[in-house]
Amino acid sequence: MKDIKVAIIYGTRPEIIKLTPVIRILQEKNIAFFCIHTGQHYSTGMDAVFFEELLLPKPDYKLEIGMESVLRHGEQIALMITEIEKIFLKEKPNIVIIQGDTNTVLAGALSATKIPESNNMPRIKIAHIEAGLRSFDWKMPEEMNRVIVDHISDVLFVPTENERGILSLEGISDSKIFTVGNTIVDMIKQSLDLVEAKSSILRNLKLNKDGYILLTLHRQENVDSKENFSNIIDGVSRFANSVNLQVIFPIHPRTNKMLEKFNIGLPKIILKINPVGYFDFISLEENARLILTDSGGVQEESCILQVPCVTLRDNTERPETVVVGSNVIAGTIPANIMKSAQKMMTVKREWSNPFGDGKTAEKIIDILTT
Ligand code: UD1
Numbered sequence: 001m002k003d004i005k006v007a008i009i010y011g012t013r014p015e016i017i018k019l020t021p022v023i024r025i026l027q028e029k030n031i032a033f034f035c036i037h038t039g040q041h042y043s044t045g046m047d048a049v050f051f052e053e054l055l056l057p058k059p060d061y062k063l064e065i066g067m068e069s070v071l072r073h074g075e076q077i078a079l080m081i082t083e084i085e086k087i088f089l090k091e092k093p094n095i096v097i098i099q100g101d102t103n104t105v106l107a108g109a110l111s112a113t114k115i116p117e118s119n120n121m122p123r124i125k126i127a128h129i130e131a132g133l134r135s136f137d138w139k140m141p142e143e144m145n146r147v148i149v150d151h152i153s154d155v156l157f158v159p160t161e162n163e164r165g166i167l168s169l170e171g172i173s174d175s176k177i178f179t180v181g182n183t184i185v186d187m188i189k190q191s192l193d194l195v196e197a198k199s200s201i202l203r204n205l206k207l208n209k210d211g212y213i214l215l216t217l218h219r220q221e222n223v224d225s226k227e228n229f230s231n232i233i234d235g236v237s238r239f240a241n242s243v244n245l246q247v248i249f250p251i252h253p254r255t256n257k258m259l260e261k262f263n264i265g266l267p268k269i270i271l272k273i274n275p276v277g278y279f280d281f282i283s284l285e286e287n288a289r290l291i292l293t294d295s296g297g298v299q300e301e302s303c304i305l306q307v308p309c310v311t312l313r314d315n316t317e318r319p320e321t322v323v324v325g326s327n328v329i330a331g332t333i334p335a336n337i338m339k340s341a342q343k344m345m346t347v348k349r350e351w352s353n354p355f356g357d358g359k360t361a362e363k364i365i366d367i368l369t370t
Pocket residue numbers: 012013014040041042043044046047066067068101102103104141142218220253254255257
């Protein structure tokens with residue numbers, strides 16, 4: 001095994017969740033690592049709750065660079081780079097692991113590329129988990145982050161062969177690409193028994209299996225546009241009324257802020273609740289009749305948990321879910337949301353999971369250490 005020191009960088013809810021299996025393997029194998037939390041997400045329900053319930057070690061470095069303390073994304077990324085660089089120079093890791101497509105991921109990757117190798121500083125290899133995803137939609141801040149990070153990474157861990165193909169077409173050398181699945185499968189497998197034991201959300205909300213629809217929304221292009229946001233609420237409530245099912249809506253803080261700003265009223269059929277912890281959320285997903293979402297992770301989880309999903313966007317960077325039949329792309333126009341949701345209510349739940357066998361984290365660490 002190579003002598004390595006790993007830096008793990010995370011900052012948002014999905015990164016904390018999807019890097020948990022990787023951190024667990026590093027701990028199991030006694031590999032030297034430290035964690036930097038950029039603080040991009042900072043509210044208790046978006047951050048602390050996961051450390052507590054997933055028994056994650058506290059980050060070694062906690063930055064506070066969420067959007068409440070900066071004005072613009074550029075400033076946020078610049079501040080993150082400034083702080084991460086100082087930590088890299090002190091800790092001298094030889095690998096940095098980042099996951100996904102957030103501003104935190106972009107800042108982590110850029111920080112590593114800008115430190116020259118020297119006598120007392122190794123070159124920092126960038127390992128990107130969930131590489132190769134593309135929505136081909138340049139209006140999404142995440143699309144730019146993904147493309148830049150993939151092109152400056154040394155090791156690219158793609159979930160399926162589809163993303164390998166995308167990276168090859170972009171000219172990235174095949175020798176850098178490893179198809180390993182997605183760590184979210186590991187996470188779900190490691191959590192299902194605990195969900196059973198620890199989650200009481202169905203009881204608390206008086207919900208029955210298949211007796212409700214689950215909704216999440218947070219994409220900039222949806223909730224920062226009054227027209228798109230209102231259209232989605234209109235389409236979702238019309239559909240929910242037509243099938244007489246309550247909608248449970250754990251609301252992302254960004255979405256809540258914009259709901260208030262645009263003064264959009266929620267009809268009674270949509271029940272807004274605070275964001276919930278991971279075990280409660282998996283329980284809400286597992287038992288839902290249907291999931292409506294614009295989240296990337298939720299499209300994957302619904303596919304893995306065999307619950308039909310309707311994506312409230314015009315595209316997806318997770319086309320595997322559409323190919324296997326667990327997901328349809330509805331967009332944001334009410335009539336299309338109705339049509340797609342009706343279709344997914346009758347779909348047979350017999351697709352197979354394209355995201356791997358739950359051993360993704362182990363494969364990643366094996367590849368990085370041999
Ligand atoms: C970010 C990521 C997105 C990812 C999502 C996961 C970028 C550009 N976007 O979007 O790719 O899918 O995280 O959830 O990196 N807020 C709080 N408390 C928090 C976090 C956010 O109140 O803990 C509010 C703030 O008002 C903030 C807004 O949400 O301004 C947006 O937060 P930000 O981190 O910029 O983007 P997300 O929409 O969370």
